[in-house]
Amino acid sequence: HVAYPQPYQAGRMIYHRGILLYTPDDAARNRWFIEQLCLYAESEGLSLRLCLVDGENPHSLLTAHMNADFLINRSRFSSYSIYARDVWRIPCFNRAYVTAVTNDKYLTYQELHQEFGIPMAKTSLFSKDESMRNLQFPLVAKPADGHGGKDVAWIADKAELERYAASFHSAYPFLVQDPVVTGWDVRIYVLGGEIYAAVLRTSTRDFRSNFSLGGRAELIEPDPQMRALVQRIHTVMPLDFAGVDLLKKANGDYILGEIEDAVGCRMLYQLTNLNPAQDYIRYIRRRLS
Numbered sequence: 001h002v003a004y005p006q007p008y009q010a011g012r013m014i015y016h017r018g019i020l021l022y023t024p025d026d027a028a029r030n031r032w033f034i035e036q037l038c039l040y041a042e043s044e045g046l047s048l049r050l051c052l053v054d055g056e057n058p059h060s061l062l063t064a065h066m067n068a069d070f071l072i073n074r075s076r077f078s079s080y081s082i083y084a085r086d087v088w089r090i091p092c093f094n095r096a097y098v099t100a101v102t103n104d105k106y107l108t109y110q111e112l113h114q115e116f117g118i119p120m121a122k123t124s125l126f127s128k129d130e131s132m133r134n135l136q137f138p139l140v141a142k143p144a145d146g147h148g149g150k151d152v153a154w155i156a157d158k159a160e161l162e163r164y165a166a167s168f169h170s171a172y173p174f175l176v177q178d179p180v181v182t183g184w185d186v187r188i189y190v191l192g193g194e195i196y197a198a199v200l201r202t203s204t205r206d207f208r209s210n211f212s213l214g215g216r217a218e219l220i221e222p223d224p225q226m227r228a229l230v231q232r233i234h235t236v237m238p239l240d241f242a243g244v245d246l247l248k249k250a251n252g253d254y255i256l257g258e259i260e261d262a263v264g265c266r267m268l269y270q271l272t273n274l275n276p277a278q279d280y281i282r283y284i285r286r287r288l289s
Contacts, residue, residue: 016288019068019084020048021075026262027052030074033265036277037072044285048072058083070288074262076103076147093240093284094261101237102259105144105175112256116236119229119255121247122178126165135161140177147260154179181248183215185257188222188230188246189268189276190239192283195230197274198222199267219271229254240287241280 020037027034027050034050041048049068058080071084071092081096092099101111106125112118124135125144141164142152155161155176165174183203189196203215222230230244233256243263246254265276 015045015047016069017067018046018048018070018072020050021053021071021073021080022050023075024052024054026074033277037281040278040281044281046281046285053077053080070284073099076262078103091287094242098237098239098242099261102261103145105142105258108258112233112236118233118236119253121180121255124176125173126176135176138179140179142175144173144175180255181250184248186220186226186246188226188244189263190230190234190244191241191279193234193238195222195227197268197272198226199271217267217271225254229256240283
């Protein structure tokens with residue numbers, strides 16, 4: 001149970017003090033967005049302090065900021081949100097449960113598909129030290145902790161799977177998944193449980209449709225089936241601000257691909273007149289009021 005703290009007053013403004021968590025690499029790539037969050041926080045009666053984290057050690061960092069009233073965690077490390085929730089008892093955006101589940105793709109599959117029946121591609125955990133099993137090819141291999149399409153590979157046969165396993169350096173075992181329609185997905189941005197925007201991403205050059213990998217992007221209006229699936233997902237996993245990536249099976253049915261906890265906003269700024277930094281801060285302000 002999270003206690004929503006009382007604000008403090010500085011001059012004429014009423015402030016809630018917040019921590020904004022990023023890893024150093026992500027902070028460097030997202031400097032402009034960080035500046036926007038801090039700018040709009042001040043105009044909405046919030047204060048944000050950027051904190052850089054490089055591992056799962058919340059105690060040493062967070063004890064230096066014990067007067068915080070809320071946490072925006074875009075580091076992908078759930079331990080900081082768990083600490084803030086359980087020790088400080090302050091609200092976290094996104095909540096610890098979302099960060100813990102969505103940043104482990106196999107845990108996402110177990111929690112959302114196996115536990116709650118959200119449709120997803122069949123997924124198996126595959127250790128590089130494990131003997132090759134009776135797998136149906138082609139398949140898709142990816143790290144359990146990856147994002148942005150990094151190290152995702154199309155595997156045509158057993159030999160390619162062996163090469164992928166031999167070159168895999170992550171601390172996690174990797175995943176193998178049944179393939180779906182290639183070069184196509186829809187990223188649905190969810191803000192406060194509501195659909196904020198939807199972007200269709202396609203690629204004719206790569207089976208991955210990620211915008212950062214050269215895919216095409218266009219703003220779309222999600223159809224009723226997309227909306228219904230996103231609502232099912234949100235019912236299981238309430239999202240403050242996240243990206244829900246939908247894939248498509250050969251028969252046209254939509255399935256969940258993954259959920260981006262620390263979702264990037266570059267497509268929204270390029271394709272729309274929306275202001276996600278301002279809107280996210282205003283949502284947080286309402287939640288804290």
